Amino acid sequence: METSSEKIREMPVVRDPEDFNNRSGNVLERLVFNHRFWFIAACTLITVMLSLQAAKLSVNTGFDKMIPQNHPYIQNYFENRGKLGGLGNIVRIVIENKQGDVFDPAFLDITRRVNDEVFLMPGVARSFMKSIWMASVRWTEVTENGFRGGQVMPDDYDGSPRTIEDLKTGIRRAGIVGNLVSNDYKSIMIVVPLLEKNMETGERLDYGAFSRQLETQIRQKYELQGAEGKGPQVKIHIVGFAKLVGDLIDGLMHVTNFFGIAFGVSALIIFLYTRCLRSTLLVLSCSLVAVVWELGIVKTLHLDLDPYSILVPFLVFAIGVSHGAQKMNGIMQDVGRGTHRYVAARYTFRRLFLAGVTALLADAVAFVVLTVIDIPVIKELALVASIGVALLIVTNLLLLPVMLSYLGVNPVAAARSLSGEGAKQGPVWRFFNHFTERRWASGAILVSAVLAAGGYAISLHLKTGDLDPGAPELRADSPYNIDVAYINGHYGLSSDQFVSIVKTPKDGCGEYKSVKETERFAWTLRQVPGVQYTMALSDNIAKAVAGSAEGNPKWLSIPNNPSMIGAAVERTLNDNPDAVDKGCSTIPVIAYLTDHKAETLHRIVTTVEEFAQQHDDKDIHFLLAAGPAGIEAVTNIVVEKSSRTMLAYVYGAVIILCFITFRNWRAVVVAVVPLMITSVLCEALMVMLGIGVKVATLPVIALGVGIGVDYALYLLSVQLSFQRAGMPLAEAYKAAAAFTGKVVALVGLTLAAGVVTWAWSPIKFQVDMGILLTFMFLWNMVGALILVPALSCFLLKTPRQVEISIDQPSEVNHVPQSACSH
Structure with missing residues (x-):
């Protein structure tokens, strides 16, 4: 009896290439295969040239690249950045005395040397740097003769008991305990604002190099001196965007290990399937060529890889292996x-x-739509990934068949590849074939609907932004997060600063109305859950006024007296220049938060927006946002707004591509429904794992759709070709499973194997991406193998018998009978 695959032979068997018509096929086929040698030579030359470029590639990022630059709130930050005293990109260095307090002369000597070394590092905004050793950190007091003040660190400090006492007095007078000196007097803090560019070279600050400087010249150097008995034992704690990025870059340097593991696992899976060494190596080599080309082009475009786009070569390699x-x-x-x-x-x-x-266009679209997210680092990721996917068209759809046309495959392995045809089908594939029957198909669709409904209910609890304290990009037990925990536990003011901006006309900061409204604004922020403390110009003015009245607390208020306010503003400008800009028109209001979780940031943003709506007028405006927490809040807003738009674009593009391919809306439904269910379940998984939607995880949702549709495209295109030739669904699916279905399963396993190793990464967001991508790759594979035949049973009818080869599209659309088996 003739088997299903024997009913329709793909092509005539041609044993001698001399009997093959080289003029057949489309223009691209003739151009490539009739000039194989020159095509391979051109690819080899390109590989050599781009590999030289790729060798020069570096990993770096910038503070501005990580934020949504075109958002109005960030535009406010850019317009006022020079007037905010470095309230943006800041590193905090804390030196802890493990054997005593901060008044140990030997310990103070170490802090002075640390301060001086950091001051001279490239990229430091030196005029805004703060510590007890900086002349800008001063104290002020009121005496019977009027105001007097001075530097916290005495001018004549020499480590003697007298100058140590003067230092203690200066610290108390300046009120910097909990700010620059820890609450337990065991450590001091150095606040280091950074410039986006190295002023000496004009180049963008190299965060990786800066972080390594902090490690080698500060942490390792001074901690080692104490360990060797050359001074008091100290512990260095460093937090801030630049240090976080540096730790990410250092962690991602281990990415080559994961790449090697992914390469080995992929090779093993493919070889176990094919038992053909030469074809396995060719598949892997062509995918590697695409990665080399991609990295070379990235360098040619004068781009760097950053902690997010460095994961793209993994995905390009995995996608290449699958095709x-x-x-x-x-x-x-x-x-x-x-x-x-x-x-x-x-x-x-x-x-x-x-x-x-x-399929590759669908992958590319999944990356391209990421450009709707107004964050430069994501836009660059989209560009780099799109380039890589486009290159796979050349390396894996053209170069690989050409190379195989020379080298061929192992004859024994080739014969084994046909063992699944006909009646000889394994139990797994016999199981999947059951879903072409109405009863099994109905059950699969019902179970899928229940899963989708349950997943949707859970996904409603999905949150935007960070859900954990510290830096969620790193593991909770990472050195960085340990440092964050120490600083939050020993200082009254956290590193999560949310800065709002009060704008007045020039010299308007001293007007009674401006000061009073600023005081009301600061008080309103203090009432928001999650706000530890606020600092504003109004606080300095109230203290100065009370100080001028011999410290009487009854005067701790804002007087409606221009001369008194003017004197207080002048005093503040001398003692605390960061409280207002020199033009007296930009007032930062700093809210110190208990954490930077999404709910906390959302409450602050809502409060500021409501206050601005009620109190803005022609003379005073309340603006968002600056400070690390303020910028993160805006990023959350952009991510939340973009997530649904991005997903709609991805699905819209995938639906259009599927319709162009299948020219049948029912086939489009069959291909897309499994993807939608996977997207819903992925969001539910994020809720259960405590993963929020943010810059690191948002691309995963798009990639799962773009890459997941590959399964349906390969499986359904062959199944429809058999169906259009008159085959019943059960036979058509069985033949498609033998031809491409097994490789769909192989591809799912290979893609998952390429990213599951990320679960052991020291970088938490890489762990999250690995888990989510592994889930989506495997679930899309299972969904395609089950739901494609199940949905086909009800939606895709089998046309009358026509003679047609599966390599040619059919225009037959009449529907004489049901597709389902009974």
């Missing part, structure tokens, strides 16, 4: 039937090039 495996499988099956390797390569090109290009 290469499909081409290899097609050639192997034709060779197994007796076709010459050259002819087999052309046959496979004809069958799968359109499906492969459509």
Whole structure:
């Protein structure tokens, strides 16, 4: 009896390439395969040139690249950045005395040397740097003769008991306990604002190099001196954006280990499937070529890899392996039937090039739509990834078949590739074939609907932003997060600063109305849950007024007296220049938060917006946002706004591509429904794992859709070709499973194997991405193998028997009978 795959032969068996018509096929096929040598030579030359460029690539990022630059609130920050005293990109260095307090002369000597070394580092905004050793940190007091003040660190400090006492007095008078000196007097803090560019070279600050400087010249150097008995034992704690990025870059340097593991696992999986060493190496090599080309082009465009886009080469490699495996499988099956390797390569090109290009376009679209997110680092990720996916069209859809047309495949492995045809089908595939039956199909659709409904209910609790304290990009037990915990536990003011901006006309900060409104604003922020403390110009003025009245607390208020306010503003400008700009028109109001969780930031933003709506007028405006927490709040707003838009664009593009490929709306539904269910379940998984939607995780949702549709495209395109030739659904699906279905399973496992190793990364967001991508790759694979036949049972009818080869599209659309088996 004739088997299903024997009913419709893909192509005539051609054993001698001389019997093959080289003029057949489309223009691209003739151009590439009729000039194979020159095509390979051109690819080799390009590989050599771009590999030299790739060797020069570096990993770096910038503070401005990580924030949504075009958002109005960030525009406010950019317009006023020079007037805010470095309230943006700041590093905090804390030196802890493990054996005593901060008044140990030997310990103070270490803090002075640390202060001086950091002061001279490139990229430091020296005029805004603060510590007890900086002349700008001063104390003020009121005496019977009027105000007097001075530096916290005495001018004549020499470590003597007298100057130590003067230092203690200065610290108390300046009120910097809990700010620059810890509450327990065991450590001091150095606040280091950074410039975005190195003023000496004009180049963007190298965060990786700056972080390494802090490690080697500060942490290791001074902690080692204490350990060797050359001074008191000290512990250095360092937090801030630059240190976080530096730790991310250092952690990502281990990415090559994961790349090697992914390469080895992918090679093992493909080899176990094919038992053909040469074709396995070719698939991996062509995917690596695409990665080399991608990195070389990135360098040619004068771009750097950053902690987010450095993961893209992993994905490009995994995607390349998946498409290469499909081409290899097609050639192997034709060779197994007796076709010459050259002819087999052309046959496979004809069958799968359109499906492969459509799938890669879907992958590219998934990356391109990320550009709707107004964050430069994501836009660069989209560009880098789109370049890589586009290159796979050349390396894996063209170069790989051409190379296989020369080298061929192992004949024994080729014969084995046909072992699943006909009646000889394993139990797993017999199980999947059951879903072409109405009863099984109904059950699968019902279970999927229940899962989708449950997943949707859970996904409603999905939050935007960080859900944990510290830096969620790193593991909770990372040195950085340990440092964050120490600073939050020993200082009254946290590192989570949310800065609002009060704008007045020039010299308007001393007007009674401006000061009083600023005081009301600061008081309103203090009532918001999650706010520890606020600091504003109004606080300085009230203290100065009370000080001028011999410290009487009854005077701790804002007087409606221009001369008194003017004197207080002048005093503040001398003693605390960061409280207002020199033009007396920009007043930062700093709210110190208990954490930077999404709920906390949302409450602050809502409060500021409501206050501004009620109190803004022609003379005074309350603006968002600056400070690390303020900028993160705006980032959350952009991510939340973009997430649904991005997903709509991805699905819209995938639906259009599927419709172009299948030209049948029912087939589009069959292909897209499994993807939608996976997206819903992925969001539910994020809720259960405590992962928020943020810059690191938002791309995963788009990639899961773009890459996941590959399964349906390869499986459904072949199934429809058999169906259009008159085959019943059960036979068509069985033949499609033998031809591409097994490789769909192989691809799912290979993609998952390429990213599951990220779960052991020291970088938390890489762990999150690895878990989510592994889930989406595997679930999309299972969904395609189950729901494609199940949905086809009800939506895709089998047309009348027509003679048609599966390499050619059919225009047959009439529907004479049900597709389901009974």
